[in-house]
Amino acid sequence: MQHSLKTIFPNFSNELVATIEENGSLQDFKAGTILMRTGQYIKNTVLIIKGKIKIYREGEDGGEFLMYYLQPGQACAISMICTAKSEKSQIMAKVVEDVTVMMIPLQLMDKWMMEHRSWYEFVIETYRSRFEEVLEVVDNIAFRSMDERLEFYLKRHSDACGCSEVNLSHQEIATELNTSREVVSRLLKKMEQRGLVKLNRNQIELLK
Amino acid sequence: MQHSLKTIFPNFSNELVATIEENGSLQDFKAGTILMRTGQYIKNTVLIIKGKIKIYREGEDGGEFLMYYLQPGQACAISMICTAKSEKSQIMAKVVEDVTVMMIPLQLMDKWMMEHRSWYEFVIETYRSRFEEVLEVVDNIAFRSMDERLEFYLKRHSDACGCSEVNLSHQEIATELNTSREVVSRLLKKMEQRGLVKLNRNQIELLK
DNA sequence: AATCTTCTGTGATAAATGTTACTGTAGGTT
DNA sequence: AACCTACAGTAACATTTATCACAGAAGATT
Structure with missing residues (x-):
């Protein structure tokens, strides 16, 4: 397989990788595509296989504000958090370099938390690192x-x-x-x- | 019991409440106490039973920046996220109104995720709502x-x-x-x- | 080469925010 | 009452950032 999941997500167990390959769907998007808009409902959890996605906040007047970038081996924390309750997105996600992503239907996300330890750890770690990154952003605008x-x-x-x-x-x-x-x-x-x-x-x- | 867990956290299952009462420890802190400092390791997950805690970021020059308040029925998302890997705190937590909190040792936090559905949902919801709140903070300083x-x-x-x-x-x-x-x-x-x-x-x- | 477009540099000015300095006022203490 | 302290108001000024206006440079197109 061209983009081996196991290489990009080395901590996933073999069973998890197999399950993902079975249930997820690989999709490509061109640079410039907006994958997620503020206010939109989220239907999938997104794992980045290739390329780069920009996560940013949009102001009412159309201004932008960069939160962070997502790269291969990472996942959209927002999509994970929101999926759990099928909530609305609070952010914008835009492809900046052509991407290949693995889309995972929301019901599975929850289910795997219980079944796959390595998925659970990945999700928690994703939350943690993104939260940290956002805190750093706050620091920057608040103090610098x-x-x-x-x-x-x-x-x-x-x-x-x-x-x-x-x-x-x-x-x-x-x-x-x-x-x-x-x-x-x-x-x-x-x-x-x-x-x-x-x-x-x-x-x-x-x-x- | 004076502060019924079940009343303050209505979504917790009865078994979960029992487990918490068995394993957690109730503690009181006076207004002004700093419960958590930037850089400090986190050893417990904190559930707020009574009172109010301020979560803020501290700048290098000593400046403060309010993130949000924690009130009864809520939990410190940072303590949950960090506990999972016993990471350092990125924020400051200060008691602003005398509090009673339930301290839960970090190992249990992880364990319960698998064993108690209502705990799992509470944790996810805590992540989500705090993340959202921080995003709103970013909005405010970035655009307003x-x-x-x-x-x-x-x-x-x-x-x-x-x-x-x-x-x-x-x-x-x-x-x-x-x-x-x-x-x-x-x-x-x-x-x-x-x-x-x-x-x-x-x-x-x-x-x- | 002539033309166009995008990107970059820079001055002038305006607006928002931070800083300094000083005054007055409310409430508590002696 | 006399005093003290924390809080609030405000003027003057400095600094940072935003906005406007325009000019030149680098590439792309014709």
Whole structure:
């Protein structure tokens, strides 16, 4: 099998992997697709096999605010939490790099919690890590000014891709931080003067 | 029994209630006690029987930021999430009104998930509602300005106590919103001029 | 090459929030 | 009453962030 579940989710037991392959459905989505909207009911738990999904909050005025990214081996905590009670989504999920996901019907999610220890642990760990990530986001906006938040944002990006280049326009960054492009340009320029980054068109190299 | 678990947690099954009473330990804490600190390891899951606990994030500079309050019938989601792996706390928990809590050793928390359906559902629901609350907090700081946040804060308080008076000093409010007392005073004065509140010493009456 | 579009840089200005400093007031204490 | 302390009001100023306006640079298209 091309995308071995067992490789991507190494902690799943063999029985669990078999059950998932039997009951879940693999689906592909192109970059740009919105997988989940605020207010929409959730019908599936989503495991990411390949690609990248952005989880963000949308303001009433249409502003965005990045919460975190989901990558292979991870799952959407919101879809898990909400599924349990078939609740509405509180967030937006948008594909940023073509993804392959495993969709798992909501009834199974609950059932497996009791039957598969490794599923239970995965779900709990997913909750925990996402909760932590959101807390970190709160920290950032509550206690830090824009320049620090920008640095943190860039660092998170380069950590995620494992490289030191961030291929984004200033406008894209501004959107995710819910600020304006000019502010991002200005702050980046200052960072460049401090020798922290090198600025190219559609690309920011982290130097430190 | 004075504080009947079954009354405060109506969804718990009778067996679960019995198990909790057998294994948990009731403890009282005075207002002002800090039950949990950032970085501290968590050894128990905490169920609130009586009183009120404030869950907040602490900035490096000592600033505070209110996440939410815990009241009778609720549990600390962080303690549940972290317990599962005996992780460190990411937040601060401070008693604001004398509390009685039920402490449950971490091993049992996990065990009961498998054995008691009503416990499982309670835990999941706790995760869900807290996650939602934190998302709302993010919304507020990300998309709203201080005057809107203040209004929201006051509303949440009066909703929580079921009355229209909020008995807090400007300083206390400022601390929880991580701003300064002067800003709160100014904004409250404006709200008073708009006829939204009436200001007294240590008290704010909501008029609308 | 000429044209267009997108991205970036930057000044000027406005608005929101934070900070400093000082005043007055209510309530408690002696 | 005299005093003290916590709380509240407010002016003046600093800083941060948002907004507007415009210009130039890098790529893409014709």
